[in-house]
Amino acid sequence: MMIDHDKSQPRHQYGKTGGADRGYDRDLTVVGGGSFGTALASLAAGNDKKVIMWVRRPEQAAEISEQHTNERYLPGHDLPGDLQATSDMERAVRASRTVIVAIPSKSFRAVTSMLGEYLTGDQVVVHSTKGLELNTHRRMSEILTEETCAKKIGALSGPNLAKEIMGGDPAGCLVASRFAEVRHSLQVIYGGSRFRLYSGHDVVGTEIAGAFKNIVALACGAAHGMGFGQNTVSLLITRGLSEMTRFGLTMGANVFTFGGLAGVGDLVATCTSPLSRNHKVGVRLGKGEPLAEILDSMTQVAEGVPTVAAVQQFAKQRHLNLPIVNGVHALVHEAMKPNDVMRLLMSIPVGQELAVLPHG
Template sequence: MTTDSCIGVIGAGNWGTTLAKVLGENGKRTLLWARREELCREINETRQNSAYLPGFTLPESVEATHDLKHICQSASLLIAVVPSHTMRETARELGNHLNGEHVVVHATKGIEQGSFKRMSEVLREETCLRKIGVISGPNLAKELAARQPTGTLVASRYDEVFTRTHAALHNDYFRVYQGRDVVGAEIGGGFKNIIALAAGVAAGLGLGDNTKALLLTRGLSEMARFGVAMGAEVMTFGGMAGMGDLIATCSSPLSRNHQVGARLARGEKLEDIQRDMRMVAEGVKMAKAAHDFAKKKRIDLPIVAAVYHLLYEHHEVPLLLKELMSIPAGPEFAALTV
């Protein structure tokens, strides 16, 4: 097994910075790529990323850089953590410096809008990469940065991708499990953001645990149905990248998607919320991508449809609840058949 002494993290948002912190605490030299040079300077001079991960100090072994070529020459294991809408552009830039021996694991939870492409597909299209994987699980960045115990899934067809990523990230507060269903891991990580928006709406309205449980269980059912239609294995959605991520994201006010839903329930406009937020709430884009795909493939996804109507057709929040509660209730597991 290759032991990586230097690892590259592409993206210095809160999740990328958190993963860089974990790698640094594991004794790995870590090159953290940021698009803005002033952010690189702040990280290198102060050991802080005040914009995206305030209150946490990065290890000395983490070095921020604006130079993708330098990262690709220094590290053969890269973790890509950029928003879904910038993945293609970033992959194209990376592609100029990668070779077939590089391993890239992405930790982006979303689907490319318009094309319905998963992030591993985008990476494959824009680079020469073969060894690709995905990190997905119940991973709220601030909790992991605070060393609160959690776990994640690394899914790939290649054992090398898992063993190297496991060796880099696994420690006494971050457990790294292996999977092979890349499609399921990517769909679970992206789809749960839609359900988290709906859960945020419920929280913003002051609704109780019964309502949240209904959203989680029916949301999991829709996730599995959508995932199977995309080629995933249904069992994946009962694990880290499905139920695990769904519980964490739908239950926590730390989740950006949960925050968006709660603020919509309080009467704020989506445009104003997005303007205020430094970080991307992937559920907003994912809701449109999933809704468009479901419409094209004639897949019944009531929660997705309701969230889409709230975000893009400006339905009022009470109408969203009425829409969901007026859906005929049939056999519970019918949603798992496509």
């Protein structure tokens, strides 16, 4: 049923209890039916929490609610029986105080703008999207601030390959927010499960780390694709971490974030696991396949592809020298041959390894 929404009136009139009649009947809403969104929803549902998902297509909602599968994004996995999904954004958003947004960066703004129609100020909104918006270079939490009334915002990031999580492997993740309530809400939802949530304050660093590691994963994938071994991958991971940190510091991040789960933790997982989408794209690029063909054959988004363009644009404006970013950009968006990229990277004059770190 559609509720007639009178725009001239506040969505809730305050009384002494601030319009508490809203009565949330779920513990968590997950916006987005991709692999990680589904994994997060399933984990919470499996942890005795009442969860509702919003997905764009009604057929997908029906599949999740009735057949308890999400074949397109998590083939072969059974979802918890009481996990519900809907394509009605209003119903989903009004159901829970805590909302996780797991939407690719490309459509993040459009979806959060819809979300903004129904969100209220008491709700906690956390996103798990690892990317930057192209052209505006906005972080996802900034988009949430620009599109909705939410203030209690956080970012979820860390080494979390959806398939491993669905397989029940123990994993950990970082929830970063300036609001204690946000950090606490998420820890309550996942407390006691096999998914450990650590908390931090540095939203900027967490988001930058999450976005940036996909670029390094593309580079490592390409190295694997070209037949190089672990030395090369390790070189890329370490120097990628250095670039990530340098980039993050100019954005106001805390240097320690990059040494934690959301930084080096996620970097190691994404750059070494064949399950990583960005890594997979990198491998195929390294073998010389054109980008368009690779993307055509994929059902899921490899965030590193748009992110490397956003980061490179931004770094150029700030006169930052990020060789790996430039190399990956040349490989992905300028159709440079993998061997030429590697030659270019290896010919850069050497410098001080730890020059990036602030020292007293």
